[in-house]
Amino acid sequence: MMIVGILGAGQLARMLALAAYPLGIKTRCLSFSDENPAKDVTQVDVCEEHDSEKITAFAKEVDVLTLETENIPLDFAKKIAALKPLYPSVETLAIAQDRLQEKQLFRSFNIQTAEFIAVETLEELTLAVKTLGFPCILKTRFYGYDGKGQVIINCAQDIALAFKQLGGGALILESFVPFEYEVSLIAARNLHGQIAFYPLTRNEHQNGILHISQAPYKHPLQETAQICVATLLAHLNYIGVFTVEFFVHNNTLIANECAPRVHNSGHWTIEGNDTSQFEQHIRAVCNLPLGSTKARGFSFMYNCIGQMPDREKILNIPGAHYHTYNKTPRLGRKVGHVTICGESKTDVLGLAKLINEA
Numbered sequence: 060m061m062i063v064g065i066l067g068a069g070q071l072a073r074m075l076a077l078a079a080y081p082l083g084i085k086t087r088c089l090s091f092s093d094e095n096p097a098k099d100v101t102q103v104d105v106c107e108e109h110d111s112e113k114i115t116a117f118a119k120e121v122d123v124l125t126l127e128t129e130n131i132p133l134d135f136a137k138k139i140a141a142l143k144p145l146y147p148s149v150e151t152l153a154i155a156q157d158r159l160q161e162k163q164l165f166r167s168f169n170i171q172t173a174e175f176i177a178v179e180t181l182e183e184l185t186l187a188v189k190t191l192g193f194p195c196i197l198k199t200r201f202y203g204y205d206g207k208g209q210v211i212i213n214c215a216q217d218i219a220l221a222f223k224q225l226g227g228g229a230l231i232l233e234s235f236v237p238f239e240y241e242v243s244l245i246a247a248r249n250l251h252g253q254i255a256f257y258p259l260t261r262n263e264h265q266n267g268i269l270h271i272s273q274a275p276y277k278h279p280l281q282e283t284a285q286i287c288v289a290t291l292l293a294h295l296n297y298i299g300v301f302t303v304e305f306f307v308h309n310n311t312l313i314a315n316e317c318a319p320r321v322h323n324s325g326h327w328t329i330e331g332n333d334t335s336q337f338e339q340h341i342r343a344v345c346n347l348p349l350g351s352t353k354a355r356g357f358s359f360m361y362n363c364i365g366q367m368p369d370r371e372k373i374l375n376i377p378g379a380h381y382h383t384y385n386k387t388p389r390l391g392r393k394v395g396h397v398t399i400c401g402e403s404k405t406d407v408l409g410l411a412k413l414i415n416e417a
């Protein structure tokens with residue numbers, strides 16, 4: 060039986076493992092952490108980051124490698140990619156880890172982004188703020204997620220504080236985009252260069268964390284988004300699921316960031332689409348045909364942040380699907396999600412209100 064090795068054992072790995080089972084594909088995770096939501100459903104090898112022996116043994120046991128987070132040390136990625144094919148490639152990872160390279164890549168293909176300036180010192184930051192104006196956002200170039208590692212700068216007094224808060228180092232200053240809303244496009248590409256696009260998803264964030272996704276977001280910008288993503292996928296010779304987050308402002312798409320993996324804004328595809336993003340990713344990295352990405356009605360996905368809602372109450376909502384990741388509840392942490400699927404947007408949004416009461 061083919062075995063897909065997953066770097067990381069969080070909720071994304073857990074849902075990848077669940078999607079692989081019916082295809083007759085096994086998964087096995089490698090984790091550097093002690094909390095591993097994937098361990099309920101698949102084998103997880105836990106080791107230290109520098110334990111070359113265990114890492115090599117893991118790579119030997121699997122047929123192909125993939126990951127659930129782009130935030131892994133590049134040296135480690137290079138070492139393991141020398142042992143088994145890794146999707147996404149190390150080259151793609153290097154770009155996706157770095158907000159600066161990511162934006163430079165978008166710009167190189169004339170994909171619009173916020174204005175940005177790389178900064179390292181407080182002097183450089185002060186100068187960059189003068190150029191971009193208020194408000195602007197200072198972000199760490201590496202290792203940011205869920206709004207972590209970023210601070211809004213509204214006035215001159217904020218500058219030194221923001222710099223101190225992020226601890227200096229490799230930073231990027233971005234102009235604040237006064238967007239109307241945010242969308243994401245999830246796509247998958249296989250070894251033959253075949254691409255499948257999901258319908259646009261509309262996303263709402265709270266404190267930098269994804270809160271709600273709605274799909275399909277039928278929008279005239281779907282095609283423009285697809286052209287952007289197809290260009291990036293071909294350039295990267297990409298294999299697997301890939302996501303681009305966009306701001307929509309004045310009816311144009313402004314690319315914010317990309318993720319070389321399955322994405323939180325695609326969780327609705329588990330029940331709301333012909334092929335879930337997790338199955339699609341497994342198909343792509345195992346060189347199987349890609350599946351249909353047709354939406355089934357309308358879906359509303361609600362992220363459970365901090366703690367899970369009452370299971371009975373959720374299961375009493377028609378069309379609601381409860382997903383716990385079995386994580387220890389903690390403030391600001393994604394511990395699960397609920398998806399409501401139905402035929403019409405009105406029905407689904409009517410029922411979605413009940414989640415807040417659960």
Ligand SMILES: Nc1ncnc2c1ncn2[C@@H]1O[C@H](COP(=O)(O)OP(=O)(O)O)[C@@H](O)[C@H]1O
Pocket residue numbers: 173196203204205206207233234235236237238241264267268304315316
């Ligand atoms: N330049 C910007 N202008 C306006 N809002 C932004 C900007 N950058 C980030 N945000 C807001 O913060 C959220 C998280 O930022 P993002 O760059 O996507 O980092 P993360 O890796 O944490 O998801 C975005 O989805 C958006 O709501």
Ligand SMILES: [Mg+2]
Pocket residue numbers: 304316
């Ligand atoms: Mg984001």
